[in-house]
Amino acid sequence: MEKFSGAAGESKxxxxxxxxxxxxxxxxxxxxxxxxxxxxxxxxxxxxPAQKIVDDSLIPAITLVGEKYxxxxxxxxxxxxxxxxxxxxxTVLEPLLASGEGVRKEGKIVIATVKGxxxxxxxxxxxxxxxxxxxxxxxxxxxxxxxTILDRAVEVKADIVALSALMTTTMTExxxxxxxxxxxxxxxxxxxxGAVVDQNYADEIGADGFxxxxxxxxxxxxxxxxK
Ligand code: B12
Numbered sequence: 001m002e003k004f005s006g007a008a009g010e011s012k013x014x015x016x017x018x019x020x021x022x023x024x025x026x027x028x029x030x031x032x033x034x035x036x037x038x039x040x041x042x043x044x045x046x047x048x049p050a051q052k053i054v055d056d057s058l059i060p061a062i063t064l065v066g067e068k069y070x071x072x073x074x075x076x077x078x079x080x081x082x083x084x085x086x087x088x089x090x091t092v093l094e095p096l097l098a099s100g101e102g103v104r105k106e107g108k109i110v111i112a113t114v115k116g117x118x119x120x121x122x123x124x125x126x127x128x129x130x131x132x133x134x135x136x137x138x139x140x141x142x143x144x145x146x147x148t149i150l151d152r153a154v155e156v157k158a159d160i161v162a163l164s165a166l167m168t169t170t171m172t173e174x175x176x177x178x179x180x181x182x183x184x185x186x187x188x189x190x191x192x193x194g195a196v197v198d199q200n201y202a203d204e205i206g207a208d209g210f211x212x213x214x215x216x217x218x219x220x221x222x223x224x225x226x227k
Pocket of ligand 1: 063065070079080083118119123125162163168191194210211212217
């Protein structure tokens with residue numbers, strides 16, 4: 001697939017002049033999947049900590065991609081390329097982030113994007129951050145049926161089940177998971193997130209908490225783990 005140059009029409013050649021952190025941002029924004037690894041390495045070499053690259057370059061870039069998609073400045077091919085670029089970037093950073101504070105274990109969390117939903121960028125960021133802040137995270141991936149989520153949570157003796165949904169058509173699946181858990185008399189705490197859900201929805205379906213982003217998810221998980 002041909003790479004897109006982005007709304008500003010900036011070319012790869014002119015990107016040479018960018019600072020390493022800006023180059024990471026631009027690579028995700030413009031779907032330069034052949035350039036992301038190199039740009040992240042440059043940023044690391046320039047002394048920018050891995051977590052800062054995530055917080056200040058990767059997440060803002062993919063958030064802007066989402067906004068551009070909403071404004072119809074970007075379309076599906078751009079989305080896919082930016083998402084792939086972001087995933088590649090994470091592959092480079094993940095070992096560095098995991099080695100951060102992962103010594104003390106705060107509790108065990110099973111995380112998944114619910115059935116019917118293949119959006120996993122946000123879920124992956126949340127999983128990464130939770131791991132980084134000391135939680136033992138079992139990531140079941142995306143499009144995961146309710147039964148599988150609960151079976152695995154029982155198997156690994158999870159404290160918390162974290163659910164992600166990005167679509168109005170799939171957020172109801174969170175309720176299915178929680179209802180099934182109650183039917184089976186399981187005692188997990190549930191935290192939910194994803195662009196379409198909010199605290200009201202969490203209250204409505206009986207979840208124990210909602211978070212708007214990955215950092216907030218860490219705070220929520222800590223609070224739930226202490227309960
Ligand atoms: C990237 C993207 C895609 C990528 C996904 C790639 C991937 N691997 O994830 C691709 C191109 C594959 C895709 C496909 C589709 N998409 Co899409 N996609 C998006 C987009 C632009 C950005 C989502 C994203 O990654 N955001 C960045 C991350 C970092 O943010 P986030 O996911 O919200 O996560 C943060 C928080 O929400 C929170 N969080 C997330 N999960 C969790 C979980 C827990 C437990 C907690 C505590 C917190 C938490 O923390 C995260 C980090 O801060 C959104 C638009 C948008 N503005 O959200 C549409 C959007 C979600 N997609 C949409 C649609 C309709 C689709 C498709 C059906 C399109 C199609 N016609 O085929 C398919 C879905 C197929 C399916 N069955 O799932 C719609 C959903 C509409 C709706 N309200 O229901 C949206 C809103 C676009 C739109 N405006 O129409 N999509």
